[in-house]
């Protein structure tokens with residue numbers, strides 16, 4: 389797996405927030421059909437790294453390569469256009485908008501009424517429902533603000549939004565943290581499906597069971613630097629934990 | 636396959652509908668109240684008097700126009716304190732330009748040029764507001780408060796401290812005449828309002844305005860250019876104020892720097908009474924329309940039944956507080972997630 393040419397690679401990435409050096413010369417790559425787990429204790433820099441990859445932050449140093457050539461994402465829109473979808477740890481939902489509006493935010497479809505283009509809310513809801521069906525999560529209503537949904541339902545909306553757009557790289561920052569056990573299994577099955585479809589997946593989790601079940605490769609960060617990288621088949625949880633705590 | 640997860644979500648959509656139903660109901664009760672009072676005290680009808688209804692319509696126009704722009708800004712999580720004097724500024728500019736142009740190019744040409752120049756001039760304070768807020772991250776309250784002073788001073792300077800009479804037939808027609816029994820100024824305003832409703836409820840621009848007010852971060856990550864959106868919103872707000880100023884010159888045959896002075900608070904009140912949250916994320920054009928009508932009916936009605944004019948302030952203030960209280964109570968009882 390890891391000898392396939394990487395679809396997306398981050399090389400020598402550094403990022404400083406004021407006095408905090410969040411990342412220092414970090415490397416991360418993912419190949420088509422590969423699932424890479426990004427592990428590390430709290431504050432290790434995982435979220436910062438994937439926010440750089442998805443265009444939210446700009447790196448102070450280092451470069452991104454996508455399909456073999458250097459690329460810069462000035463904003464999340466550019467990353468999404470290139471086929472990189474991200475499920476953020478903080479979900480990034482507009483709480484006052486409904487499920488359909490959140491799934492389609494920034495990409496609303498239109499229909500015409502007497503020749504005048506209007507946002508097609510019915511289609512947005514129907515499609516949102518279909519993408520949540522994949523996770524086997526059904527809501528009674530799709531026209532309520534997501535503020536009124538439970539934590540797990542909201543997480544499902546964020547996942548549904550990312551998978552609806554048929555990404556080539558899917559980045560998931562703790563996507564199952566708020567989900568019940570059956571829904572967690574659905575997400576794992578979903579990742580397996582995407583992998584079979586050739587999608588590159590970067591999967592951040594604190595759950596070693598999930599990491600070992602789903603990933604091909606594990607990249608460990610510790611205090612903003614690469615602490616190690618292992619093929620999942622060739623390592624064990626004890627070794628990963630040792631890397632995570634910097635041992 | 637496990638059973639699908641199905642959790643009942645509160646009917647927040649119905650909640651939004653209820654807000655406007657409640658405001659309509661309140662408006663109807665107000666009209667009934669004034670009808671009963673004027674029949675009992677003055678032995679005349681309030682409601683079935685065409686002149687009263689026309690006057691209320693005309694009376695609503697100026698605060699409503701300011702409130703419509705304010706609606707977009709408030710939904711996006713901002714506020715525009717500069718609208719009153721932007722309106723005065725536009726009124727003065729319109730009067731000056733029309734007076735200068737009319738002898739040269741005639742009334743129709745002067746009307747077109749004066750209107751366009753006044754609108755363009757009114758866009759300037761909005762553009763500056765938007766840039767201050769979007770680029771320099773100045774809080775809207777402070778940025779537009781500064782612009783309140785700048786627009787006020789500029790308007791008085793341009794006016795030379797007086798009001799500028801203007802007599803332009805097309806503008807006077809819009810400001811003072813009727814078409815089919817409906818004041819032309821009301822027709823213009825209603826057409827403009829329908830356009831804004833479309834913009835807010837049916838276009839991406841409107842959708843992104845809600846998203847910006849709901850969660851700025853989410854809007855950014857969805858790829859929305861929130862800076863450009865913010866600038867557009869403040870420009871829209873000041874264009875609404877500009878239109879209000881232009882119509883003012885048609886209605887009063889004069890441009891005056893203080894044209895919009897008392898209207899700022901009324902405009903914010905109309906938006907809030909119409910169901911918008913000052914924290915952003917909610918509000919509608921029709922809600923604001925009802926809010927503006929409620930305020931106008933209170934103000935006009937109290938004058939009609941001969942109550943001392945100062946009671947208007949008290950009454951409108953009470954209505955603002957009640958509408959926010961009722962809104963919160965309703966949220967607690969029915970729609971939406973409750974606060975912790």
Ligand SMILES: Nc1ncnc2c1ncn2[C@@H]1O[C@H](COP(=O)(O)OP(=O)(O)OP(=O)(O)O)[C@@H](O)[C@H]1O
Nearest residue numbers: 405408410428429430431432433434435436437477
């Ligand atoms: N926007 C920001 N501004 C300032 N500092 C930040 C910002 N985002 C992250 N940091 C800092 O960067 C470091 C790495 O944070 P990051 O969120 O990437 O960690 P993480 O590995 O995702 O942790 P967790 O497992 O808790 O989610 C932390 O010290 C954090 O305080």
Ligand SMILES: [Mg+2]
Nearest residue numbers: 434435477561
């Ligand atoms: Mg994180």
